[in-house]
Amino acid sequence: MTRIIGIVNLKGGVGKTTTCVNLGAALALKGQKVLLIDLDPQQSLTSWAGIDQWPTISNVLSGETDASQAIVKWEKTGCWVIPSGEDLRLKENQLTTLDQREFVLKNKLQILEDFDYMFIDTSPSYGLLTVNAICASTEIIIPLQTEILALESTIPFFDTLGDIKERFHPRLKITGILPCMFDARTRLSKNTLDQMRSSEYLGPLLFKTFIRKNVRLAETPAQGFAVTRYSSAYGAEDYIALAEEVHSRGGEL
Amino acid sequence: MTRIIGIVNLKGGVGKTTTCVNLGAALALKGQKVLLIDLDPQQSLTSWAGIDQWPTISNVLSGETDASQAIVKWEKTGCWVIPSGEDLRLKENQLTTLDQREFVLKNKLQILEDFDYMFIDTSPSYGLLTVNAICASTEIIIPLQTEILALESTIPFFDTLGDIKERFHPRLKITGILPCMFDARTRLSKNTLDQMRSSEYLGPLLFKTFIRKNVRLAETPAQGFAVTRYSSAYGAEDYIALAEEVHSRGGEL
Ligand SMILES: Nc1ncnc2c1ncn2[C@@H]1O[C@H](COP(=O)(O)OP(=O)(O)OP(=O)(O)O)[C@@H](O)[C@H]1O
Ligand SMILES: Nc1ncnc2c1ncn2[C@@H]1O[C@H](COP(=O)(O)OP(=O)(O)OP(=O)(O)O)[C@@H](O)[C@H]1O
Ligand SMILES: [Mg+2]
Ligand SMILES: [Mg+2]
Numbered sequence: 082m083t084r085i086i087g088i089v090n091l092k093g094g095v096g097k098t099t100t101c102v103n104l105g106a107a108l109a110l111k112g113q114k115v116l117l118i119d120l121d122p123q124q125s126l127t128s129w130a131g132i133d134q135w136p137t138i139s140n141v142l143s144g145e146t147d148a149s150q151a152i153v154k155w156e157k158t159g160c161w162v163i164p165s166g167e168d169l170r171l172k173e174n175q176l177t178t179l180d181q182r183e184f185v186l187k188n189k190l191q192i193l194e195d196f197d198y199m200f201i202d203t204s205p206s207y208g209l210l211t212v213n214a215i216c217a218s219t220e221i222i223i224p225l226q227t228e229i230l231a232l233e234s235t236i237p238f239f240d241t242l243g244d245i246k247e248r249f250h251p252r253l254k255i256t257g258i259l260p261c262m263f264d265a266r267t268r269l270s271k272n273t274l275d276q277m278r279s280s281e282y283l284g285p286l287l288f289k290t291f292i293r294k295n296v297r298l299a300e301t302p303a304q305g306f307a308v309t310r311y312s313s314a315y316g317a318e319d320y321i322a323l324a325e326e327v328h329s330r331g332g333e334l
Numbered sequence: 335m336t337r338i339i340g341i342v343n344l345k346g347g348v349g350k351t352t353t354c355v356n357l358g359a360a361l362a363l364k365g366q367k368v369l370l371i372d373l374d375p376q377q378s379l380t381s382w383a384g385i386d387q388w389p390t391i392s393n394v395l396s397g398e399t400d401a402s403q404a405i406v407k408w409e410k411t412g413c414w415v416i417p418s419g420e421d422l423r424l425k426e427n428q429l430t431t432l433d434q435r436e437f438v439l440k441n442k443l444q445i446l447e448d449f450d451y452m453f454i455d456t457s458p459s460y461g462l463l464t465v466n467a468i469c470a471s472t473e474i475i476i477p478l479q480t481e482i483l484a485l486e487s488t489i490p491f492f493d494t495l496g497d498i499k500e501r502f503h504p505r506l507k508i509t510g511i512l513p514c515m516f517d518a519r520t521r522l523s524k525n526t527l528d529q530m531r532s533s534e535y536l537g538p539l540l541f542k543t544f545i546r547k548n549v550r551l552a553e554t555p556a557q558g559f560a561v562t563r564y565s566s567a568y569g570a571e572d573y574i575a576l577a578e579e580v581h582s583r584g585g586e587l
Contacts, residue, residue: 091376092346092347092376093345093346093347093348093457093458094345094346094347094348094458094479094484095346095347098483099483122460123344123345123487123490124487124490125483125486125487128486129483129486167490170460204346204458204459205346205347205457205458205459206457206458206459206460206461207375207423207459208459208461226347228552229552229553229555229556230351230352230378230382230552230555231347233378233381233382233555234376234377234378237375237376237377237420264549267549267552269549269552269553269556296517296520296522299481299482299483299520299522300482300522302482302483302486303482303522
């Protein structure tokens, strides 16, 4: 049973792409077969993987090719990838006129049978692509930076999520909220994490694991690796711990 | 002659809102009359300012009220604000059917006469709201985090900008690219800044000033202040230096 996990947050720069790649790589290390789907027109994941080829997720969405033909191996992380393309924004506009337009991605992914996990990286904007990602997902992970501006954006975001769930995807589960970029040196980070934990709303949804700030996490994109390459880095430890937690929460949500 | 400056970058979390508020506050300290317009449905700037009132920029865009009626004073920063509203995303959809839909904001702002500066905070997504922000601006500032994933997103972003400029706003100027969240402790930050400076493309556009990482900048949103309240903080020094640079580059681009 493939777990399709959307990595979602409308706030920018909270660690969606970093989580998608490193959580994926950590699960691949555990022997899981992992597919990463880049649904962000910004293509952060795709350029991190050094992929510049056709077909891309745009071609899959428009039905020109099957999802299976757009899959490419990212050797350095042990994951497979369906890359984003330059014209993905255009594709989003073209989707708007289709029937069942929120479920195009879900339908296209159905022919893929042998992955244990699929992660969908999304852009920090609310549009048809992000709605497709959510509707295609069996569950979602919400990275959340331990800082004020990110925390304040959470309530409206949950309203939006609740809205999508109600209209299109009542069985959507939240695997968990993942505190990211936690800086043990600052009181701000600790206070924000405490606020999250004591929140009636967010508290119960938090993962036990939180991702600490670790410059290795910001460096590895330059070399095309996931941080799991450096097993002693905090970033690697944290994402490996998260992989354990995600794997054990499997399906029992 | 009002300078209308859009703060734009499709990459998330690079410091757009932080720059909008702190640069605005620094110019207000210099005696300039500054208006901050929150065009992000996420409402980061609006909640930072503690504003929860009607009318908002949504009402202005739909013509229900004048821009002048939506202005509220943010005492703690010395700036005026037109707040974002809960329904701004909806408003974006409604705009799509209008004639001259890229110029709605530009037209609505024309009745405002007595500001020296207007800053428009935008969301990290490419949509009609962001296009409106760009078309309403006389110039734009591009905050850019000194990290790989942000840098890699720059080239496609410049293509998009070039496209908008060509189709709708040939006289748009880039006031400058602003390196943000510079962390002097990491080699990554220094390398990325060097890369920006030696880039044929980005180098000439860079401000001399760059904004250093300073936890004060992340803390001040919680209290509703700009960092300029703490004149000895690095964050305040940097934004005051930026205000000097922006002010002296005025109009002569
Ligand atoms: N725990 C961490 N420690 C240090 N740097 C990090 C960490 N997590 C992410 N980063 C860095 O922070 C920046 C933002 O992260 P990332 O791009 O993953 O966020 P995002 O939510 O995908 O952004 P966007 O909204 O633009 O898609 C990147 O430069 C990334 O390398
Ligand atoms: N120089 C800095 N030092 C420390 N923290 C910073 C700095 N600049 C911004 N921050 C913090 O980083 C986070 C992201 O900044 P901000 O919200 O301004 O980015 P943004 O580009 O507006 O994000 P979005 O794309 O979601 O609108 C915030 O928590 C902010 O307080
Ligand atoms: Mg991303
Ligand atoms: Mg912002």
